Amino acid sequence: MSGVWKNRISRLMDLIQENELSAVLICSKANIFYFTGYRGPGYLLVPLNGEPKLYVYPLDFEAAKTYVRGGIEVEELSMTARVENVIEGLPEEVKSRLGFDSLNAEDYLRLSALLSHESLKPASEIVWKLRMIKDRSEIENIERACDIASKAMDLASEMLEDGVMESEVKAEVLEEMFKLGADGAAFDIIVASGSRSSMPHGAPGSRVMREGDVVVVDLGAVFEGYCSDMTRTFYIGENPPEEVLKIYEMVLEAKNLAEESVKPWTLSSALYDKVYDRLAAMGYADRFIHGLGHGVGIEIHEPPKISKIGKEMIQENMVITIEPGIYLPGKFGVRLEDTLLVEKDGVRKLTSAPYTLTPY
Amino acid sequence: MSGVWKNRISRLMDLIQENELSAVLICSKANIFYFTGYRGPGYLLVPLNGEPKLYVYPLDFEAAKTYVRGGIEVEELSMTARVENVIEGLPEEVKSRLGFDSLNAEDYLRLSALLSHESLKPASEIVWKLRMIKDRSEIENIERACDIASKAMDLASEMLEDGVMESEVKAEVLEEMFKLGADGAAFDIIVASGSRSSMPHGAPGSRVMREGDVVVVDLGAVFEGYCSDMTRTFYIGENPPEEVLKIYEMVLEAKNLAEESVKPWTLSSALYDKVYDRLAAMGYADRFIHGLGHGVGIEIHEPPKISKIGKEMIQENMVITIEPGIYLPGKFGVRLEDTLLVEKDGVRKLTSAPYTLTPY
Numbered sequence: 001m002s003g004v005w006k007n008r009i010s011r012l013m014d015l016i017q018e019n020e021l022s023a024v025l026i027c028s029k030a031n032i033f034y035f036t037g038y039r040g041p042g043y044l045l046v047p048l049n050g051e052p053k054l055y056v057y058p059l060d061f062e063a064a065k066t067y068v069r070g071g072i073e074v075e076e077l078s079m080t081a082r083v084e085n086v087i088e089g090l091p092e093e094v095k096s097r098l099g100f101d102s103l104n105a106e107d108y109l110r111l112s113a114l115l116s117h118e119s120l121k122p123a124s125e126i127v128w129k130l131r132m133i134k135d136r137s138e139i140e141n142i143e144r145a146c147d148i149a150s151k152a153m154d155l156a157s158e159m160l161e162d163g164v165m166e167s168e169v170k171a172e173v174l175e176e177m178f179k180l181g182a183d184g185a186a187f188d189i190i191v192a193s194g195s196r197s198s199m200p201h202g203a204p205g206s207r208v209m210r211e212g213d214v215v216v217v218d219l220g221a222v223f224e225g226y227c228s229d230m231t232r233t234f235y236i237g238e239n240p241p242e243e244v245l246k247i248y249e250m251v252l253e254a255k256n257l258a259e260e261s262v263k264p265w266t267l268s269s270a271l272y273d274k275v276y277d278r279l280a281a282m283g284y285a286d287r288f289i290h291g292l293g294h295g296v297g298i299e300i301h302e303p304p305k306i307s308k309i310g311k312e313m314i315q316e317n318m319v320i321t322i323e324p325g326i327y328l329p330g331k332f333g334v335r336l337e338d339t340l341l342v343e344k345d346g347v348r349k350l351t352s353a354p355y356t357l358t359p360y
Numbered sequence: 361m362s363g364v365w366k367n368r369i370s371r372l373m374d375l376i377q378e379n380e381l382s383a384v385l386i387c388s389k390a391n392i393f394y395f396t397g398y399r400g401p402g403y404l405l406v407p408l409n410g411e412p413k414l415y416v417y418p419l420d421f422e423a424a425k426t427y428v429r430g431g432i433e434v435e436e437l438s439m440t441a442r443v444e445n446v447i448e449g450l451p452e453e454v455k456s457r458l459g460f461d462s463l464n465a466e467d468y469l470r471l472s473a474l475l476s477h478e479s480l481k482p483a484s485e486i487v488w489k490l491r492m493i494k495d496r497s498e499i500e501n502i503e504r505a506c507d508i509a510s511k512a513m514d515l516a517s518e519m520l521e522d523g524v525m526e527s528e529v530k531a532e533v534l535e536e537m538f539k540l541g542a543d544g545a546a547f548d549i550i551v552a553s554g555s556r557s558s559m560p561h562g563a564p565g566s567r568v569m570r571e572g573d574v575v576v577v578d579l580g581a582v583f584e585g586y587c588s589d590m591t592r593t594f595y596i597g598e599n600p601p602e603e604v605l606k607i608y609e610m611v612l613e614a615k616n617l618a619e620e621s622v623k624p625w626t627l628s629s630a631l632y633d634k635v636y637d638r639l640a641a642m643g644y645a646d647r648f649i650h651g652l653g654h655g656v657g658i659e660i661h662e663p664p665k666i667s668k669i670g671k672e673m674i675q676e677n678m679v680i681t682i683e684p685g686i687y688l689p690g691k692f693g694v695r696l697e698d699t700l701l702v703e704k705d706g707v708r709k710l711t712s713a714p715y716t717l718t719p720y
Contacts (some may be wrong), residue, residue, distance in 0.1 A: 039564055058649035062689045063559040079649070080669045105460070105468035106482055122466055170544075171535035178527035183564060188544060199423040204399055204543060204585070225564070289418035289439070309440045329422045 004137055005070025008035050008130065009052055015126045016048045016099065023047040023090075024099040024123050027083065030298040031101050031127050033225055037069035043086045044072075047094045055086050083107050084114050099123025128303045132295055133317045139341060141226035142296065142319050146339050146350035148180040148221040149228040153351075156191070156217045157359040160209065160234050166191040167206035169217070177221045186220030186227035186300045197233070198333040200290055200325060211237040214244055214332035220300060220339075227300045229321050230351040231337035234359050244334070247326050248357055250282055251334045254324040258292060259340065262322070262347045268310030275324055276308070284326050293321040296339055318342045319350070364497055365430025368395050368490065369412055375486045376408045376459065383407040383450075384459040384483050387443065390658040391461050391487050393585055397429035403446045404432075407454045415446050443467050444474050459483025488663045492655055493677045499701060501586035502656065502679050506699050506710035508540040508581040509588040513711075516551070516577045517719040520569065520594050526551040527566035529577070537581045546580030546587040546660045557593070558693040560650055560685060571597040574604055574692035580660060580699075587660045589681050590711040591697035594719045604694070604717065607686050610642055611694045612715055614684040618652060619700065622682070622707045628670030635684055636668070644686050653681040656699055678702045679710070 012035065016024055026032055026044035032054070033039045035046070040063055042056035054074045056064040061076045068074055077085065083103070087095055095115055101124045103111065112120050134142065152173045159169050170189045177185060190202040193215040202218075209215060213236045220229040233251075235244055254275045261274055272292045279288045291307035296319050304312035306320065314320070320342065325335030336355060340347040354360050372395065376384055386392055386404035392414070393399045395406070400423055402416035414434045416424040421436045428434055437445065443463070447455055455475055461484045463471065472480050494502065512533045519529050530549045537545060550562040553569040557576040569575060573596045580589040593611075595604055614635045621634055632652045639648045651667035656679050664672035666680060674680070680702065685695030696715065700707040714720050 040561055059560050061649070062687070063561060063563065066559075067564070079651075079667070100465070103465040105463040105465055106484075108465035108468060109482070122469070124466075165538075167538035168535075171531070171538045174534055175528075175531035178525075178531045178566065183566075184530075184548060199426075200419050201400055201423060203423065204427070206538065206543075289421070291439075307439070327422070 002070055004135065005035070005037060005072075009046060009070060011130055012046055012127070013048065015129065016046065019099065019123065019126060020097060021048065021099040021121060021123065022097045023094045024101070024126065025083075025087070026101050026127070028102045031131075033298055034127075034131055036072050038064045038067040039225060040064060043083060045086065045090075050094070057081070082110070084110050087111065088114060095119060097121060099126065101127050131297060132303055132312070133315055134297060134319050135317075138226060138297060139317070139319070141224045142228060142339070143350055145182070145186070145221045145223035145226050145228035146230075148177055148182045148223060149219055149230050149339075150352045151180055152176045152219055152221065153217065153230060153232055153353045154360075156219065157232070157234065157353070160215055160236055160359045162209065162211040162236060164209050165206050166193055166209065173219055180221075182221040182223055183225065184222050186222050186229060190216060190218040192216045192333075195330050195332065198327045198329050198331060200327060200333065200335065209236055214334065216333055216335055218335065218337065225298055227296050227298070228339050228351060229296050229300055229337060230339060230353070231323060231335045232353055232355070233334045233336060233357070235357040236359070240357050244332060244357065247328070247334045250279065250284065251324050251326055251336050252355055254278055255322055255336050258322045258324065259347055259349075262314055262320070262340065262342060264314060264316045264342060264344065266314045268304045268306045268312050268314060269308060271314070272307050272310060279324070279326070287326045287328060288324065289327060290325065293323050295320055314342055316342055316344055362430055364495065365395065365397060365432075369406060369430060371490055372406055372487070373408065375489065376406065379459070379483065379486060380457060381408065381459040381481060381483065382457045383454045384461070384486065385443075385447070386461050386487070388462045391491075393658055394487075394491055396432050398424045398427045399585060400424060403443060405446065405450075410454070417441070442470070444470050447471065448474060455479060457481060459486065461487050491657060492663055492672070493675055494657060494679050495677075498586060498657065499677070499679070501584045502588060502699070503710055505542070505546070505581045505583035505586050505588035506590075508537055508542050508583060509579055509590050509699075510712045511540055512536045512579055512581065513577065513590060513592055513713045514720075516579065517592070517594065517713070520575055520596055520719040522569065522571040522596060524569050525566050526553055526569065533579055540581075542581040542583055543585065544582050546582050546589060550576060550578035552576045552693075555690050555692065558687045558689050558691060560687060560693065560695065569596055574694065576693055576695055578695070578697065585658055587656050587658070588699050588711060589656050589660055589697060590699060590713070591683060591695045592713055592715075593694045593696060593717070595717040596719070600717050604692060607688070607694045608717055610639065610644065611684050611686055611696050614638055615682055615696050618682045618684065619707055619709075622674055622680070622700065622702060624674060624676045624702060624704065626674045628664045628666045628672050628674060629668055631674070632667050632670060639684070639686070647686045647688060648684065649687060650685065653683050655680050674702055676702055676704055
């Protein structure tokens with residue numbers, strides 16, 4: 001297993017060299033986890049020449065030493081240290097062209113005052129180049145996270161009936177995820193009923209579901225640090241109105257079209273355009289108000305962004321979502337989503353649940 | 361109620377003038393919620409001369425129009441817009457000295473290319489000046505969030521026994537919070553048992569609790585967008601070892617000392633120093649490895665930071681936590697925490713639960 005971590009660091013070093021950097025300073029928790037196995041805040045410095053070192057605050061020192069992999073050295077910062085304190089004592093050759101993955105503007109300004117504007121280079125894309133393509137152990141964890149999400153969706157579906165609170169479903173779903181071995185939920189579970197279903201991000205508070213409601217359920221689990229993401233839309237009651245049936249069929253058709261079109265070397269914006277054009281032809285161009293999908297891994301939203309401006313090529317061993325939706329303000333919304341693994345000739349669906357308006 | 365929102369915006373405008381800015385661009389979700397009542401992503405532009413305007417993506421347009429308060433105008437961005445597209449068309453007088461609350465380095469660099477380095481000013485402290493002091497409606501929401509957390513702690517305490525999984529407690533606690541009307545949990549609930557209790561942030565995964573375990577439970581609820589935060593430490597079994605008893609008493613004494621010392625016009629670092637010195641005198645200086653506390657409000661961690669480098673004066677109507685802890689690596693940790701309202705002559709505790717090692 002130690003080979004996985006060493007391999008990731010060594011591929012990062014290749015990219016550091018290719019991009020003519022002297023080192024990369026990794027500040028995002030997700031990136032630190034990817035390269036070290038430790039899930040917490042800190043700074044990971046990976047120099048072109050020399051050994052990587054993880055810097056953490058006293059508060060996290062024991063956890064870092066316990067969970068770090070690949071033999072990476074851990075150094076304890078003082079409680080009052082800031083990012084510039086990690087950098088200031090380093091030899092000139094390490095900080096002469098320093099890449100960074102993510103900094104806020106204020107940290108950036110202090111660091112660039114220390115280093116000169118020219119020696120500080122945005123380098124998050126280098127790390128994404130690695131993280132976008134999942135290795136075997138990552139795919140296994142995502143598969144487990146997807147299995148858990150699928151079972152949690154079964155439970156959510158069972159619970160949908162007149163008189164139940166949205167929040168009751170959320171609580172039961174989280175409990176089920178824990179029971180199935182999840183670290184937790186990948187994001188705040190969305191159970192959006194009635195006209196609240198027309199807001200893609202859901203709405204604050206909770207509501208009692210009623211017969212005649214459309215209900216959007218969007219959930220994901222985390223397993224060993226890796227996420228899954230899926231959405232189903234249901235109707236509470238016997239006879240869904242024509243309009244609901246029609247929109248549901250359109251969204252499902254758009255989703256099938258997208259999934260059939262995913263192949264290695266497809267441009268992500270071309271995928272989006274295909275679905276957009278189909279929905280536009282049906283008269284709903286302006287009601288498809290978000291991207292078509294996104295990468296999934298350590299974070300719930302990762303590159304590639306599958307949208308109008310998506311610049312990435314789809315590649316084998318990417319894990320992505322496809323999630324078209326149509327939203328009629330004040331009335332209802334329909335979204336369907338699965339997590340998919342890109343294989344040589346197409347996709348393998350990792351989440352599973354029926355596509356039926358009636359809770360199953 | 362509309363007066364609350366107008367008042368917040370008008371106080372921000374006063375600060376814009378005082379700081380000789382032409383406008384402030386608010387990008388943080390929490391700040392947008394504070395000024396508009398809408399809980400979602402977007403950009404809020406508040407010019408010195410003119411009306412504030414909220415810019416959101418198509419995805420969030422309906423939610424923004426539904427939840428925005430104070431009569432603020434909402435404008436729909438294109439799906440592919442970035443922060444610079446909000447700014448580029450504005451008149452020179454609005455963007456000549458533009459404050460911003462939070463930007464990542466890449467957005468900052470693109471904006472400053474558009475505006476010139478001199479016209480872009482970090483201004484998050486202006487907003488914190490307002491948010492640090494809670495108004496009546498905020499205090500009422502935090503009180504409700506604290507009541508919910510206290511009841512959730514009662515439930516957690518009841519559940520602690522040999523054979524129970526940490527994750528079972530987390531799931532039940534969240535369900536209880538929802539039942540009591542919470543929007544959800546304020547952060548990932550920590551139930552850290554055995555030697556895992558010596559890691560202040562907890563540890564990944566879940567563990568079956570056993571007799572003889574020390575268990576740290578750290579939880580908080582969100583009510584109407586406002587957070588609470590509290591921690592208790594328990595021992596599973598009849599006779600806690602001497603060392604556990606001793607550390608528990610020391611942490612409790614440190615906490616009482618801190619709470620008695622909180623008064624308006626106390627410097628936050630002086631509070632930290634007082635507790636640090638007491639624990640140092642007892643021989644545990646190096647085992648108190650985090651700050652003493654923090655502000656609580658829309659976010660779970662807000663200014664003032666009550667630490668060695670805390671520069672804020674404590675003020676009436678701040679809401680803060682006090683949370684000393686001692687951690688013995690590989691053995692156990694003890695932390696005790698409450699959420700407190702600062703009043704004229706001292707503090708009022710908003711969270712409540714017994715201070716007892718034995719689950720109650």
